[in-house]
Amino acid sequence: MTTTYLEAIRQGLWEEMERDPDVFLLGEDIGVYGGAFKVTAGMLDRFGERRVVDTPISESAIVGAAIGASFMGLRPVVEIQFSDFISCAYDQIVNFAAKCRYRWGAGVPIVIRAPSGGGIHGGPFHSQNPEAAFVHTPGLKVIAPATAYDAKGLIKSAIRDNDPVLFFEHKALYRRIKEDLPEEEYTVPIGKAKVVREGRHLSIVTYGAMVHVALEAAQLLDGEGISIEVVDLRTLLPLDEETVLDSVKKTSKAILLHEDTITGGLGGELSARISERAFEYLDGPIVRIAAPDTPVPYSPPLEEAFLPNLTKVVEKARWLHKY
Amino acid sequence: MGAGLAVAGDPALESAREYSAEQARRFFYYMSMMREVEDRIERKLYRQGKIVGGVYVGRGQEAIPVGAGLAAAPDDMLFPSHRDMALYLIRGVHPRQIFAQYMGRIGGLTRGRDGNMHMGDLRLRIVAIISAMAASVPVAAGAALAMRYKGTRDVAFCFFGDGATSRGDWHEGLNLASVQRVPLVLICNNNQYAYSTPIEKQMACANVADRGPAYGIPAEIVDGNDVFAVHSAALRAVEHARSGLGPYLIECKTFRMTGHSAHDPADYVPKHLWKTWGERDPIDRAKYAILANQWAEPEEIAAIESGIRREVDSAIEWAENSPYPDASELLEDVYER
Ligand SMILES: Cc1ncc(C[n+]2csc(CCOP(=O)(O)OP(=O)(O)O)c2C)c(N)n1
Numbered sequence A: 001m002t003t004t005y006l007e008a009i010r011q012g013l014w015e016e017m018e019r020d021p022d023v024f025l026l027g028e029d030i031g032v033y034g035g036a037f038k039v040t041a042g043m044l045d046r047f048g049e050r051r052v053v054d055t056p057i058s059e060s061a062i063v064g065a066a067i068g069a070s071f072m073g074l075r076p077v078v079e080i081q082f083s084d085f086i087s088c089a090y091d092q093i094v095n096f097a098a099k100c101r102y103r104w105g106a107g108v109p110i111v112i113r114a115p116s117g118g119g120i121h122g123g124p125f126h127s128q129n130p131e132a133a134f135v136h137t138p139g140l141k142v143i144a145p146a147t148a149y150d151a152k153g154l155i156k157s158a159i160r161d162n163d164p165v166l167f168f169e170h171k172a173l174y175r176r177i178k179e180d181l182p183e184e185e186y187t188v189p190i191g192k193a194k195v196v197r198e199g200r201h202l203s204i205v206t207y208g209a210m211v212h213v214a215l216e217a218a219q220l221l222d223g224e225g226i227s228i229e230v231v232d233l234r235t236l237l238p239l240d241e242e243t244v245l246d247s248v249k250k251t252s253k254a255i256l257l258h259e260d261t262i263t264g265g266l267g268g269e270l271s272a273r274i275s276e277r278a279f280e281y282l283d284g285p286i287v288r289i290a291a292p293d294t295p296v297p298y299s300p301p302l303e304e305a306f307l308p309n310l311t312k313v314v315e316k317a318r319w320l321h322k323y
Numbered sequence B: 001m002g003a004g005l006a007v008a009g010d011p012a013l014e015s016a017r018e019y020s021a022e023q024a025r026r027f028f029y030y031m032s033m034m035r036e037v038e039d040r041i042e043r044k045l046y047r048q049g050k051i052v053g054g055v056y057v058g059r060g061q062e063a064i065p066v067g068a069g070l071a072a073a074p075d076d077m078l079f080p081s082h083r084d085m086a087l088y089l090i091r092g093v094h095p096r097q098i099f100a101q102y103m104g105r106i107g108g109l110t111r112g113r114d115g116n117m118h119m120g121d122l123r124l125r126i127v128a129i130i131s132a133m134a135a136s137v138p139v140a141a142g143a144a145l146a147m148r149y150k151g152t153r154d155v156a157f158c159f160f161g162d163g164a165t166s167r168g169d170w171h172e173g174l175n176l177a178s179v180q181r182v183p184l185v186l187i188c189n190n191n192q193y194a195y196s197t198p199i200e201k202q203m204a205c206a207n208v209a210d211r212g213p214a215y216g217i218p219a220e221i222v223d224g225n226d227v228f229a230v231h232s233a234a235l236r237a238v239e240h241a242r243s244g245l246g247p248y249l250i251e252c253k254t255f256r257m258t259g260h261s262a263h264d265p266a267d268y269v270p271k272h273l274w275k276t277w278g279e280r281d282p283i284d285r286a287k288y289a290i291l292a293n294q295w296a297e298p299e300e301i302a303a304i305e306s307g308i309r310r311e312v313d314s315a316i317e318w319a320e321n322s323p324y325p326d327a328s329e330l331l332e333d334v335y336e337r
């Protein structure tokens, strides 16, 4: 049966709730309402109020409480209604959760799910991609799945992981992306990127919604004889450097693509690693494609100009191919 | 008059006693204008796909921004929340700018950079919210601190919902404002829901007002659907704040007569509540008080209403003719030019 990206996350959560009675959910409007995007629909009925906790609008308290519950042996999964509001819990995530293991040996097995991303006319506060701030925080793991298969497999791995995991779900993929999922149970390992399309002339390294843009570009340019390899990072921290470097060494050209704004975005980090470790393989400059350094604008023409898209990727890929 | 007509003996009649025909008609005008503008936004333009972003309206809560907004002096700073459209109207923002804002056109206050009630204009002394609930509270406290610093007699008005009072920013803002005794008027619209979350899941005390004394802030509860009562309470609060006694909290009990946003059918609201609160409609009640006091003839009321509809019709036309921003504007104004 075809499963949407959203439904895949719901299934992953559901299965883990069935498997482990210590897994429970905390968040705003997740119970009776089933979540702002309905990711937790039906879970209150199935698992009850003890395990599906509707909270006040208190992001800092929600994450803090999850950390505390995790010390007591529970495995909390938090929903931040929009990732834009994750900043309200920044201290708990970055200073509390991320630093416990290193300081005093206490693991913090929590998962923080956060719907993120633009392309839905959400404006400056319902469209952001805040992953880079957390990728810059040692002690966290950061996941950003692009497909239904990975979303399900990775949410399950995140719940089983003994460190704090941030799980950025792209809102624009929720109902747009579907695929057939295996009947049997599976997980997807954290920290492993995936070559989702093989190619010879250049590599596009990307994640989240941009994976689909990269694949479309690859498809289109195939007709022009340009063979593109697409690497889906899937996990942003820890970075799977090996898969990225292997791909770039093979194709000798790299485009780093993300929806997040360019300065301080993941592209810069990837670029540094490629030039440090694969410089002699390169046949062209490393190219970044990302949103410009502005807030995410609301009005459709501005948002369209802001977001990386097929046209922009195709143009740059042609340019780099010719280089 | 609508089905929600208040009955004789409505406390609004009592609270209206100190008011003049002119004041009452102003209240009525701004509440009706807010209702008309938001009805068109939520029930027409949004459904027609002409508004592509989120829509949150204050249907049933109009007495709060109108009563409080008209108690503010022109130099007082306003920090609206997302259901306080009348504050913009009172400060002279034209409905056409509001429609253009919602439709992402350059005629809107943010030229398409942001949508819905995310708009402000320092010249009008009205500050744009960010989405994160209660983030304005410390900011309003800071504005009030500056007023005292500069020795003005101005006051800051900060608006928020019941749910927002769960945020740490709310508590930190109140506490800072109180220890510094800054001139801050805090206005809560307690519409008993935060998105789908009912008030009893939001807080374990009975009233938002109960929280004021914990910070040394006097608080009172008013009927938030009675514009005269809201206005009188706001005047008391302003008097308190202006005379240097520090912040003052007003909790307006009301009800959100719609979903959280235009896409929310609000199935979680028990049906009887729509009926009960529909009968307490603030506009119907003001209208009733006006007629009962013979402050206007029914024909005059009807004329005000049809005038509003005409104004709104032409405002929408203007907004639809306002262009979208050009993509070349994207990079402008991130910093001072
Ligand atoms: C910090 C934060 N968390 C979550 C949200 C999502 N959200 C938007 S409005 C809202 C409910 C607000 O309730 P309340 O403060 O009572 O205001 P009302 O909408 O009822 O007027 C929520 C949860 C948000 N805007 N900010």
Ligand SMILES: [Mg+2]
Residues within 6 Å of the ligand: B161, B162, B163, B189, B190, B191, B192, B193, B194, B195
């Ligand atoms: Mg509310």
